[in-house]
Amino acid sequence: MKDVATVRKSFIELWASMGPFWGVSPATARVYGWLISKKDGATADEIMEGLEMSRGAVSMACRELRDWGLVYTGRESGSRQATFLPETDLERAMRNIVQARKRREWDPILERLREWIPELESERSTDAQVFLDRLKRIEALVGMVDNMAESFLKGGVVHRLGLKVLVAAANKKTAKRSKS
Amino acid sequence: MKDVATVRKSFIELWASMGPFWGVSPATARVYGWLISKKDGATADEIMEGLEMSRGAVSMACRELRDWGLVYTGRESGSRQATFLPETDLERAMRNIVQARKRREWDPILERLREWIPELESERSTDAQVFLDRLKRIEALVGMVDNMAESFLKGGVVHRLGLKVLVAAANKKTAKRSKS
DNA sequence: CAGTACTTTCAAAATTTATTGAAAGTTCAA
DNA sequence: TTGAACTTTCAATAAATTTTGAAAGTACTG
Numbered sequence: 001m002k003d004v005a006t007v008r009k010s011f012i013e014l015w016a017s018m019g020p021f022w023g024v025s026p027a028t029a030r031v032y033g034w035l036i037s038k039k040d041g042a043t044a045d046e047i048m049e050g051l052e053m054s055r056g057a058v059s060m061a062c063r064e065l066r067d068w069g070l071v072y073t074g075r076e077s078g079s080r081q082a083t084f085l086p087e088t089d090l091e092r093a094m095r096n097i098v099q100a101r102k103r104r105e106w107d108p109i110l111e112r113l114r115e116w117i118p119e120l121e122s123e124r125s126t127d128a129q130v131f132l133d134r135l136k137r138i139e140a141l142v143g144m145v146d147n148m149a150e151s152f153l154k155g156g157v158v159h160r161l162g163l164k165v166l167v168a169a170a171n172k173k174t175a176k177r178s179k180s
Numbered sequence: 181m182k183d184v185a186t187v188r189k190s191f192i193e194l195w196a197s198m199g200p201f202w203g204v205s206p207a208t209a210r211v212y213g214w215l216i217s218k219k220d221g222a223t224a225d226e227i228m229e230g231l232e233m234s235r236g237a238v239s240m241a242c243r244e245l246r247d248w249g250l251v252y253t254g255r256e257s258g259s260r261q262a263t264f265l266p267e268t269d270l271e272r273a274m275r276n277i278v279q280a281r282k283r284r285e286w287d288p289i290l291e292r293l294r295e296w297i298p299e300l301e302s303e304r305s306t307d308a309q310v311f312l313d314r315l316k317r318i319e320a321l322v323g324m325v326d327n328m329a330e331s332f333l334k335g336g337v338v339h340r341l342g343l344k345v346l347v348a349a350a351n352k353k354t355a356k357r358s359k360s
Numbered sequence: 361c362a363g364t365a366c367t368t369t370c371a372a373a374a375t376t377t378a379t380t381g382a383a384a385g386t387t388c389a390a
Numbered sequence: 391t392t393g394a395a396c397t398t399t400c401a402a403t404a405a406a407t408t409t410t411g412a413a414a415g416t417a418c419t420g
Contacts, residue, residue, distance in 0.1 A: 004308045007296045011315070014292060021285070025378060039310040044397075054380050059398055081396065088314060090321050105201070112194060116187045128184045130219040134268060135191070141270050205408060224367080234410050239368055261366065361420105368415070375408070385398070390391100 008037045012051075022097050024064060027053065031061040032070055035086035041074055043081045069096040095153060102149050110146055113139045188217045192231075202277050204244060207233065211241040212250055215266035221254060223261045249276040275333060282329050290326055293319045 012033040019029025034051055035042060042050070047058045062084050065071035070093050074083040087093045113135060120132040192213040199209025214231055215222060222230070227238045242264050245251035250273050254263040267273045293315060300312040 004300065004303055004305065004311060007299055008311065010292070011296065014289065018289070027379075036314050037311045039307045055396095056380060056382090056398080056400090057378090060379085063398080088317075090314075090317055094321065109194065109198070112190070116191065119182045119187055120184065123184055125184065127219045131184060131188065131217045134216050134270075137268075137270055141274065207409070235366095236368080236370090236411060237409060240409090243368080363419090365418080366416085369413085370411100373408105373410075375406105377404105377406070379404070380400105380402085382401100383399085385396105387394105387396080389394090 008034075011037055023101055024068070025061075027057055028061040028064045031058065032065055032086060035071065035084060036088065041083040041085035043083055045081070047084070068100060069093075098149060099153050102146075102153075106142075106146060106149070110139070110142055113142060188214075191217055203281055204248070205241075207237055208241040208244045211238065212245055212266060215251065215264060216268065221263040221265035223263055225261070227264070248280060249273075278329060279333050282326075282333075286322075286326060286329070290319070290322055293322060 012030055015033030015036075016026040016030040019026045022029070024032075030051060031047055031053075034047065044055065044058050044062070047053070047062075048055055051058075053061075062071060062073075065084075065086075066073060070087050072085045072087070074085050075081075087096070117132065117135055117139060120128055120135065123129070123132070192210055195213030195216075196206040196210040199206045202209070204212075210231055211227055211233075214227065224235065224238050224242070227233065227242075228235055231238075233241075242251055242253075245264075245266075246253060250267050252265045252267070254265050255261075267276070297312065297315055297319060300308055300315065303309070303312070
């Protein structure tokens with residue numbers, strides 16, 4: 001039986017290692033993980049102490065988290081010190097991240113792909129035609145993922161769609177099992 | 181009107197910048213992008229020349245791409261030199277990557293989350309209870325994404341699901357427009 | 361089986377990215 | 391308005407990652 005502190009520590013490290021995947025540095029992710037694992041919000045000083053980070057690092061991390069909509073800044077009355085509160089609705093957190101990254105990274109990609117296709121249309125060489133064909137396929141695939149992301153952002157697709165997929169997957173498994 | 185060489189160059193740089201997102205280094209992604217943009221496969225020397233990379237770098241990149249199932253090694257008869265051919269079915273390429281990353285990164289995460297939950301069940305403090313509750317929510321969300329990935333890997337969900345989503349999104353848009 | 365053509369490895373160098381902490385900036389109670 | 395309390399910034403430093411190329415390894419040909 002492990003105690004809360006041990007699990008918390010492991011959890012925070014796991015969360016930190018997932019940071020780069022979501023587009024934030026490990027230190028930033030660590031702060032979010034730490035906040036999630038605590039009952040109440042925390043001040044910069046508490047975070048500093050809890051994670052052994054410098055004041056500057058905590059400040060940077062919290063600002064980034066606020067930009068992502070993963071942390072809110074509260075203010076205890078009678079104090080000047082800001083209190084940081086994590087977004088605990090993880091689905092909303094996920095949506096925030098997906099939305100921001102889509103805008104920053106995905107949309108420009110799609111735009112550039114769509115720019116290039118007409119530019120190659122008039123080229124005659126086989127080489128150009130093969131390249132054009134591949135660009136079109138890439139555009140189609142990227143566009144589709146884009147549409148899925150769009151739907152996800154426009155409301156709880158996670159619920160509507162996730163359930164459908166779950167059921168479909170379950171049915172498939174059963175079907176396969178009964179065959180063999 | 182831009183020529184093929186210009187578009188190719190831009191495309192390769194875009195592809196390189198997407199590399200880290202998929203889990204490969206920019207140099208590795210650059211090689212794949214270059215291969216996709218060419219009609220035929222290429223030898224290590226041709227890649228070296230085309231991308232101004234060292235022999236070692238090309239060798240590393242191609243090995244990594246082969247590990248991911250994104251490049252096949254052919255051998256021209258009468259020559260000792262290996263020819264590298266890209267996987268041009270991008271949906272399959274995507275599936276290869278998703279599968280590999282899921283196994284390497286996602287599955288261990290889920291496993292650890294599921295390990296921690298029972299360890300906290302017996303803790304009494306409010307702090308532990310709040311943390312436990314959040315872990316459970318995370319587990320549910322991660323588990324759901326996992327199921328979706330699973331379905332995607334088990335066959336052309338991209339087609340089945342992607343179309344549904346597309347249609348749903350289109351319907352929604354229409355509905356909204358007719359309201360306002 | 362020896363020679364040559366090609367490939368892979370890996371330690372060192374270069375580059376990129378993340379972190380720190382001291383200084384500048386901001387806010388608020390009095 | 392002032393000064394203390396707190397926050398942010400950013401240049402310097404540290405860490406991590408990527409790239410290179412020379413040396414070692416492998417396999418094909420005659």
